[in-house]
Amino acid sequence: xxxxxxxxxxxxxxxSSAVFLMDGCSLFGITTPIETLGVMHKDLFPKAxxxxxxTAPYMSLVFNHPRISKADKEFLKNGVKWLNxxxxxxxxxxxxxxxxxxxxxxxxxxxKTEWGESFxxxxxxxxxxxxxxxxxxxxxxxEAGWQWLAFTGGEPRPKExxx
Amino acid sequence: xxxxxxxxxxxxxxxxxxxxxxxxxxxxxxAPIAYELSNAGFKVVVLExxxxxxxxxxxxxxxxxCRRDMFTPNLEDExxxxxxxxxxxxxxxxxxxxxxxxxxxxxxxxxxxxLMSGYFHRLKPNDFKLKSIYGEIAGAxxxxxxxSYEDLEPYYTKVEQVVGVSGKVVExxxxxxxxxxxxxxxxxxxxxxxxxxxxxxxxxxxxxxxTPRAIxxxxxxxxxxxxxxxxxxxxxxxxxxxxxxxxALLQKCKAKIVTDAxxxxxxxxxxxVTKAHYKTNLGVPHVIEAKIFVLAAQAIESSRLLLNSxxxxxxxxxxxxSGQVGKNLIFSxxxxxxxxxxxxxxxxxxxxELMQVGVFFNRSLQDWYEYEKNGxxxxxxxxDFLFEHQNIxxxxxxxxxxxxxxxxxxxxxxxxxxxxxxxxRVLTFExxxxxxxxxxxxxxxxxxxxxxxxxxxxxxxxxxxxQDLKVGEYLAQKAVKVLEKMGCGEIDYSISASPPxxxxxxxxxxxxxxxxSVLDKNCKAHDVENLYVSDASFMPTGGSVPYxxxxxxxxxxxxxxxxxxxxxx
Numbered sequence: 001x002x003x004x005x006x007x008x009x010x011x012x013x014x015x016s017s018a019v020f021l022m023d024g025c026s027l028f029g030i031t032t033p034i035e036t037l038g039v040m041h042k043d044l045f046p047k048a049x050x051x052x053x054x055t056a057p058y059m060s061l062v063f064n065h066p067r068i069s070k071a072d073k074e075f076l077k078n079g080v081k082w083l084n085x086x087x088x089x090x091x092x093x094x095x096x097x098x099x100x101x102x103x104x105x106x107x108x109x110x111x112k113t114e115w116g117e118s119f120x121x122x123x124x125x126x127x128x129x130x131x132x133x134x135x136x137x138x139x140x141x142x143e144a145g146w147q148w149l150a151f152t153g154g155e156p157r158p159k160e161x162x163x
Numbered sequence: 164x165x166x167x168x169x170x171x172x173x174x175x176x177x178x179x180x181x182x183x184x185x186x187x188x189x190x191x192x193x194a195p196i197a198y199e200l201s202n203a204g205f206k207v208v209v210l211e212x213x214x215x216x217x218x219x220x221x222x223x224x225x226x227x228x229c230r231r232d233m234f235t236p237n238l239e240d241e242x243x244x245x246x247x248x249x250x251x252x253x254x255x256x257x258x259x260x261x262x263x264x265x266x267x268x269x270x271x272x273x274x275x276x277x278l279m280s281g282y283f284h285r286l287k288p289n290d291f292k293l294k295s296i297y298g299e300i301a302g303a304x305x306x307x308x309x310x311s312y313e314d315l316e317p318y319y320t321k322v323e324q325v326v327g328v329s330g331k332v333v334e335x336x337x338x339x340x341x342x343x344x345x346x347x348x349x350x351x352x353x354x355x356x357x358x359x360x361x362x363x364x365x366x367x368x369x370x371x372x373x374t375p376r377a378i379x380x381x382x383x384x385x386x387x388x389x390x391x392x393x394x395x396x397x398x399x400x401x402x403x404x405x406x407x408x409x410x411a412l413l414q415k416c417k418a419k420i421v422t423d424a425x426x427x428x429x430x431x432x433x434x435x436v437t438k439a440h441y442k443t444n445l446g447v448p449h450v451i452e453a454k455i456f457v458l459a460a461q462a463i464e465s466s467r468l469l470l471n472s473x474x475x476x477x478x479x480x481x482x483x484x485s486g487q488v489g490k491n492l493i494f495s496x497x498x499x500x501x502x503x504x505x506x507x508x509x510x511x512x513x514x515x516e517l518m519q520v521g522v523f524f525n526r527s528l529q530d531w532y533e534y535e536k537n538g539x540x541x542x543x544x545x546x547d548f549l550f551e552h553q554n555i556x557x558x559x560x561x562x563x564x565x566x567x568x569x570x571x572x573x574x575x576x577x578x579x580x581x582x583x584x585x586x587x588r589v590l591t592f593e594x595x596x597x598x599x600x601x602x603x604x605x606x607x608x609x610x611x612x613x614x615x616x617x618x619x620x621x622x623x624x625x626x627x628x629x630q631d632l633k634v635g636e637y638l639a640q641k642a643v644k645v646l647e648k649m650g651c652g653e654i655d656y657s658i659s660a661s662p663p664x665x666x667x668x669x670x671x672x673x674x675x676x677x678x679x680s681v682l683d684k685n686c687k688a689h690d691v692e693n694l695y696v697s698d699a700s701f702m703p704t705g706g707s708v709p710y711x712x713x714x715x716x717x718x719x720x721x722x723x724x725x726x727x728x729x730x731x732x
Binding site: 044046047066068104107111124125128129133134137150151154156157158 | 221223224227231232233237238260263393398401520553556559560563570572574576577580581585
């Protein structure tokens with residue numbers, strides 16, 4: 001199916017590009033948006049995983065969608081960097097390498113900041129798009145997200161994704 | 164297309180098409196003219212910037228339609244500058260691209276009527292003479308219309324019958340005069356909770372009024388009846404029941420529709436428009452000649468095109484000797500509110516009724532279309548009641564904050580989302596009242612910012628008159644009483660001067676005086692012998708209802724005037 005080949009191709013783009021993490025003035029380490037966002041999705045809404053829905057791969061569509069502004073994509077990428085740098089500052093570790101309870105503390109800490117609140121909100125917004133959008137976009141596996149909320153998608157359903 | 168159109172190549176290689184009537188835009192202001200003129204045997208071409216869709220193309224893809232805005236231009240390519248007036252009288256400038264502030268509605272054949280909810284109300288007789296009835300209002304440019312309700316009534320009826328409006332006439336204090344006793348098409352099916360509303364209104368002494376809808380309740384007019392698919396507003400209609408300009412009119416006439424045609428300039432000599440110049444997405448130029456040009460590109464864009472078409476004959480913009488082009492831009496004032504029904508307060512039977520989806524709520528209040536307060540008579544408005552839109556993603560995202568305004572996530576969020584979606588439902592209301600025309604709300608064009616076609620973008624100068632808020636507040640409080648009586652909790656509302664982009668009018672007001680209006684009473688430009696403007700631009704005041712029915716009706720009226728003109732009557 002063309003959707004998936006396109007998705008696989010795109011996943012090699014921004015999502016897998018290096019994000020350099022600084023500790024003060026020195027380089028601490030490197031992460032990728034897909035690595036961080038994948039962990040974030042599990043932390044923010046583990047219910048999706050328990051329903052058999054993988055939401056992180058959808059982020060490749062987000063980063064490559066012509067209808068999502070460059071500024072919004074840049075903000076997501078910066079958020080990944082700032083989230084990890086907050087983790088480095090507090091725990092001397094990248095967010096993705098932290099234990100669950102420490103990741104929770106980092107999320108709680110950044111949610112009190114203006115950028116952090118916006119970042120978490122945006123990440124959740126795209127995560128729910130994956131979980132509750134039409135299954136043709138690759139998330140919402142077998143309509144599990146809809147079934148969880150007894151929601152019936154509108155008819156007719158799309159025959160192809162809008163990319 | 165069965166019709167034959169004259170064609171020749173210009174010296175610059177662009178194809179020149181010659182027709183009787185060239186219409187710019189294809190929405191509710193354009194389609195009645197295309198329909199009537201082509202049915203009368205005239206050669207008509209419709210120029211539409213967007214694509215052409217049919218019922219087969221439409222689906223209910225929330226991500227594509229509502230999250231990625233597939234039916235409106237990409238703001239990176241086409242945008243507006245918005246100047247919002249501040250309390251100190253200065254304007255704050257917003258670039259639509261940076262702030263993701265879009266005033267586009269539906270760039271497609273049929274325009275935004277494809278995506279409307281189809282809440283159809285007629286104006287009332289007093290809406291045509293606001294100044295005479297209610298007097299002048301300080302800081303507002305209220306004017307009577309040059310035509311009366313009686314002039315438009317036959318065309319409202321025509322829209323009911325040709326576009327298709329379903330409903331049921333009930334007598335109430337502000338029921339407008341009708342030439343027919345009832346709607347031709349019966350009411351749509353409604354949700355079981357509607358009877359709670361009716362009971363609450365009866366207890367409060369309010370008149371129960373079914374909302375007329377531009378949606379066919381059964382097969383008619385060679386179109387399918389409503390599928391009750393649960394998603395209507397914001398989406399294209401896959402059944403054809405919704406009375407979009409495309410489904411109801413353009414698909415049924417022989418007017419030639421040219422898509423991917425952005426008209427960037429109307430060429431004119433001292434008397435009339437001679438050519439419409441348009442470009443495709445790829446920048447390929449084309450030219451059309453016509454005897455009559457009709458502009459209906461949506462209020463903001465119509466003013467923009469006239470201002471961008473200035474030349475030595477019209478140095479301030481085409482048809483703008485009055486300086487009124489773009490002026491007195493109006494929106495629908497008011498706002499919205501909501502209340503929530505929770506299962507804990509309902510019987511099992513009521514819970515089942517509440518959760519019925521697909522069917523409509525369809526109730527309105529017009530008890531305060533005019534009201535008195537402190538001995539003064541005010542023009543009021545309309546309140547429509549409807550269930551919260553069924554789009555699931557915004558309903559879930561509404562739950563990501565706790566009662567203290569802190570972000571929620573994890574199991575706590577999952578628990579909250581599940582309970583709220585599964586055991587409660589939100590009833591909303593929308594308030595429509597007059598957005599008073601003022602000197603501070605108008606369209607201009609920017610001196611620097613240009614769109615992808617290389618044309619100066621429209622500037623929307625925004626200002627809401629304080630009375631708009633007072634009237635909106637008065638109406639919202641009435642709506643709140645209904646929600647309270649029905650047993651809703653979490654009742655809240657917001658009345659603001661925030662402009663709804665899908666309810667915009669004015670900018671080329673019609674009137675008898677060429678010095679104070681752009682169009683004459685037939686919507687022909689005072690300055691130009693062959694240019695009509697037939698979208699919502701003509702309205703000096705907008706009434707206290709959604710505009711679409713009035714736009715359709717007026718466009719049918721203008722069509723008759725154009726036919727008479729072409730026939731030399």
